[in-house]
Amino acid sequence: MTEIVYLNGQFKPAKEATLSIYDRSVLFGEGVYEVVPIYNGKPLALDLHYQRLVISLKTIFIQPVFDLKTWHELILQLLQHNDYQHKNCLLYTQITRGSTFSRSHKIPHDLQPTVILFIQPFVPPDPLQNVICFKVVTLADKRWQRCFIKATSLLGNILSIEEAKAQQADDAILIRNGLVTESNISNVFIVKNNIISTPIANELILNGIARQLTIALAHQQQITCHERDIKENELYEADEIWLTSSSKEIAPAIELNNQPVGTGRPGPLWCKFIKLFEVYKNQLLAKSYAN
Template sequence: MTPDIVYLNGQFLPSDQAKVSVFDRGFLFGDSVYEVIPFYQGVGFRLDEHLQRLEYSLRALRISVDIDIRGVLSTLVASNGGGNMSVYLQITRGAAEKRSHVITEGLTPTVFACCQPIRDIYTDGSEAVSGIKVIVTADLRWRRCDIKSNGLLPNILVLQQAKEHHAQEALLQRDGHLTEGASCNFFIVERGVLYTPPLDTGILSGTTRALILEIADLQGIPRQECPIDYTRLINADEVWISSSTRAIVPVLQVDDQVIGNGKKGPLWKRFFEIFTRYQHDLMTGANDESKNTP
């Protein structure tokens, strides 16, 4: 099998030839940030929003990068055959001469990107989407979850915990309220109103989360950002999760509690049809992504 082409520090090269120093601070300390960006027909979906969030994370870590990231990612996708791709981008502080917790000034950041194909899952419609089970567990991550950093060990462990309970995702709880999922944002529906935790609770500003809220406003669907506790979660009419790679997924069970009537809800179906119709048009080249709204 021919190796995928990746980008590393100014070069596009086969993945089996890409090498990073053992003293890279991303490897040693997780001193790095990342983004996962869908590309449809070679065009980055919500690319401005992803790059704005990347810049926010880089500023928070005081990492400065001077490269044409848009150009790099577009060339990378084209180098792997174009079409519909999920692009992973990671930027570390760089490699020092020795391991030290103290940040060495003047390091050159390491910039790495790779991609893999995205399957068009939208042509079969909402009936083909399977609802999932989630568990709720303690949020043991650091308090700066607004930074999309690579310190993901807590996320990995709770996802493994979910797997052991035959669930597909874990929602995290801190100080009596739900924050977000291990790899997603979440929403609940009560009497036709859409609710999601506010960003000031220290959660990641998900690009798909933002798009869902935009759709709600455009469609005249009432929505609120407010704290959500466990009781509200399990008694909600509907529960969803969202992410760039999974779009909007209905949750049918939380722990041992069935949500609503145990079926995919009507508001989720409405959002799914709007959201995925737009994404499918992008995948097939039928839509102008520059509009960036459904």
């Protein structure tokens, strides 16, 4: 099957979808993106992804190029072109400033943004069959201070994952001024005495959609979940640590700096919560696509 992608108004084979070397995403990494999990052809929480996309775009002074309905229609067309209407995949959407013939740090405000959509195969986590556990280390958060923008310029995250890999870990939990921010590709939750806590969604973290769904589900189930500052040493005392993202959903981190987290196995609250999450996810999908 030829992989069909969307670029600036056209669906075309991936090999034919090319960008100008002057695109400001090539020169400056000047763009934003979203990754949306699609289950059986249905995007999960597309409205929340759209809200975040608009925040990212407006913060870097790009006007939203489509509304939620148009985005959804484009996604459905893309799925159809790839014969993915009833499959799982990850939708990648990127919007860049656009291209111009002069390279200047000053933002040209009159450019036509570049819009890219493509899909990638996705096997959703199936914790009842196979739990994917993570090993993490703590590292200093050396990224910039506007991590709430889902920016394509991810050099800080990439180099930090490399540093974690050098320590035989999958990822790092990042620490800024003694406080937990997030991981390089996920949000962080800790559990202590059956109370869930996660860092506040300020400018220093990406307000993950899986994070938002986890908090909403905890509230719905009347499981205490606090959004608050988390000190680094609370990680070492936690009964459980969870990592959340759209592709990993909610995953247990079982090792921190080569020491077991809690018992070193997925914790009891995670085991309970992940089953609730499966139901919640299916309810959200059914509600969003009722007709």
